Amino acid sequence: MKEEFKLDNQLCFRLYTASRLMTQAYHPLLSEHGLTYPQYLVLLVLWEADAQPVNDIAHKLYLETNTVTPLLQRMEKEGILIRQRGQKDARQMIVSLTRKGWDLQKKLADVPFKVGGAVLCDSVTPETAPTLYKMLNDIISKLKND
Amino acid sequence: MKEEFKLDNQLCFRLYTASRLMTQAYHPLLSEHGLTYPQYLVLLVLWEADAQPVNDIAHKLYLETNTVTPLLQRMEKEGILIRQRGQKDARQMIVSLTRKGWDLQKKLADVPFKVGGAVLCDSVTPETAPTLYKMLNDIISKLKND
DNA sequence: TACTTTTGTATCGTAAACGATATAAAACAA
DNA sequence: TTGTTTTATATCGTTTACGATACAAAAGTA
Numbered sequence: 001m002k003e004e005f006k007l008d009n010q011l012c013f014r015l016y017t018a019s020r021l022m023t024q025a026y027h028p029l030l031s032e033h034g035l036t037y038p039q040y041l042v043l044l045v046l047w048e049a050d051a052q053p054v055n056d057i058a059h060k061l062y063l064e065t066n067t068v069t070p071l072l073q074r075m076e077k078e079g080i081l082i083r084q085r086g087q088k089d090a091r092q093m094i095v096s097l098t099r100k101g102w103d104l105q106k107k108l109a110d111v112p113f114k115v116g117g118a119v120l121c122d123s124v125t126p127e128t129a130p131t132l133y134k135m136l137n138d139i140i141s142k143l144k145n146d
Numbered sequence: 147m148k149e150e151f152k153l154d155n156q157l158c159f160r161l162y163t164a165s166r167l168m169t170q171a172y173h174p175l176l177s178e179h180g181l182t183y184p185q186y187l188v189l190l191v192l193w194e195a196d197a198q199p200v201n202d203i204a205h206k207l208y209l210e211t212n213t214v215t216p217l218l219q220r221m222e223k224e225g226i227l228i229r230q231r232g233q234k235d236a237r238q239m240i241v242s243l244t245r246k247g248w249d250l251q252k253k254l255a256d257v258p259f260k261v262g263g264a265v266l267c268d269s270v271t272p273e274t275a276p277t278l279y280k281m282l283n284d285i286i287s288k289l290k291n292d
Numbered sequence: 293t294a295c296t297t298t299t300g301t302a303t304c305g306t307a308a309a310c311g312a313t314a315t316a317a318a319a320c321a322a
Numbered sequence: 323t324t325g326t327t328t329t330a331t332a333t334c335g336t337t338t339a340c341g342a343t344a345c346a347a348a349a350g351t352a
Contacts (some may be wrong), residue, residue, distance in 0.1 A: 004258035005251070007190050007206065011275065012168040012183075012261065014282040017208050019165040020339075022158040027340095038308065041159060048152065055330060062163050065331055067309050073332095074307080091317045091330040097250035112150035115158065121284040128281070129157070131269075135278050136160040138267040143167035166309080173310095184338065201300060213339050215302055220337080237300040237347050298349070309338080319328070 025118050029111050033104060039075055040108070042068075046097050047105055048080065053092040054083075062144060080104065151224050171264050179250060185221055188214075192227065193251050199238040200229075208290060226250065228289070263282050 007013055023037045030040050038061075045060050058068040063134065072095055075081050086092030103145040124132060149155060157240050169183045184207075191206050192198065204214040218241055221227050226247040232238030239262060 002255075002264070005190060005193060007187070007194065010187075010190070011265065011279070011282075012165070012172065012259070013187060013190075014279060014286065015161060015168055016183075016187075018282045018285045019158070019161040019288075021208065021286060024160055024340090025289055026158065031341095036307065037158075037162075041156075041162075044152075044156070044159075045279040053330075054332095058221050063169065063308095064310060066311085066333080069332055071308075080235075084175055085328095089318070089330080093331065109148075112156070115184075116150075119157065119288055121288045122278075123281045123284045131277070132281050133157070133160060135269045135274070136157075136164045138269045139164045139265050140160065140167060142265055142267045143164075170310090177311095182337065199300075200302095209338095210340060211301055212303080212341085217338075219302095232300095235300080235348070239301065294324070294352085296349100299340085299347085301345090301347105303344070306341090307339085310336090312334085314333070315331085317329085319326100321326070322324085322348105 010138075015130055022115070022119065024117050026111070029108070029114060033107055034078060035104070038063075038067075038071055039080075039109075041069065042075065043080070043097075043101065043104060046095065046101065050093055053086065055092070057095060062140070075101075093124045152257055168265065171261055172257070175254070175260060179253055180224060181250070184209075184213075185226075186257075188217065188221065189226075189243075189247065189250060189254075192241065192247065197240055197242045199232060199240055201238070203241060205286070208286070221247075 003009060011026055011063055017062055026040065027038050035043070042057060044055050054065055054072065058065045061062060061068070072081065072083060072093075076083055078100075080108075081095055081097050083093045083095050086094050120126075172183050172186065176183060181189070186206055188203060191203050200211050200214055200218065203218075204211045207214070218227065218229060218239075222229055224246075226246055227241055227243050229239045229241050232240050266272075
């Protein structure tokens with residue numbers, strides 16, 4: 001068995017697993033408010049800057065619009081946000097938070113701390129986290145081609 | 147805007163993005179052979195040890211059987227593997243590679259190198275990769291509760 | 293043995309992801 | 323202005339993920 005084929009040596013598999021397990025860690029905190037993790041990411045984007053076109057949201061999340069559009073439609077149906085045609089450019093759909101969307105910010109205030117604490121371990125601490133962040137950022141930068 | 151709500155500060159978002167982009171990097175190499183990334187992971191598991199029950203495969207991939215079962219059914223339909231009821235325990239489904247499944251190992255021999263090379267950058271090198279591996283492993287260990 | 297619980301897989305429903313394609317508005321070019 | 327290309331979003335089909343549930347075989351218990 002060649003070393004490079006061993007599951008334990010696969011960087012991608014570790015990223016894939018760590019990502020899924022972290023998302024699962026968010027699940028109980030988010031489902032309590034009827035949210036999924038990708039929907040939470042959309043909220044993070046809109047809390048930083050409200051009233052953005054679909055394209056900007058998708059770009060910030062490194063997702064395609066064909067992923068984001070249905071996601072936003074579901075969130076609109078839940079009354080978390082509204083989608084309106086742009087006035088300057090009628091092709092754009094401007095996404096804005098409703099009162100309910102803003103209220104969620106207060107309700108989810110403790111989520112980052114709870115999840116942050118859940119991953120602390122020997123090798124990942126407040127001191128070493130920046131190293132991990134930088135590595136992940138560099139991988140993302142290297143792989144995204146736009 | 148609170149710092150902990152900023153997208154850039156979210157470890158999970160970086161893992162999620164890095165994982166998706168790495169999977170996308172595999173895509174052209176795998177789709178050429180009619181495979182998806184999770185199907186490739188199943189092959190990695192079976193190449194290490196053929197003829198395993200569904201449960202063992204799922205466990206090694208940190209996935210649930212309700213994810214793995216349909217995935218294996220599709221791979222069986224493609225003639226990559228076969229699923230047979232266990233003889234000692236009739237509840238088990240023993241998954242074994244076909245000739246076609248083993249042949250893929252040779253055809254995919256260059257995949258780990260191609261993808262490995264695609265992520266090399268300033269902070270992720272053959273020297274620093276073990277640090278990243280350890281951090282991801284520790285996060286996985288911390289989050290999996292079994 | 294008969295009954296209960298556990299275990300291994302499968303089925304179902306929903307929500308991502310994402311390649312491929314469609315469509316209308318805007319930008320550009322002839 | 324008319325025709326072409328680009329852009330922003332949406333729709334469609336397929337494959338994960340995963341919670342909830344179903345079901346039969348095995349294990350444990352009375």
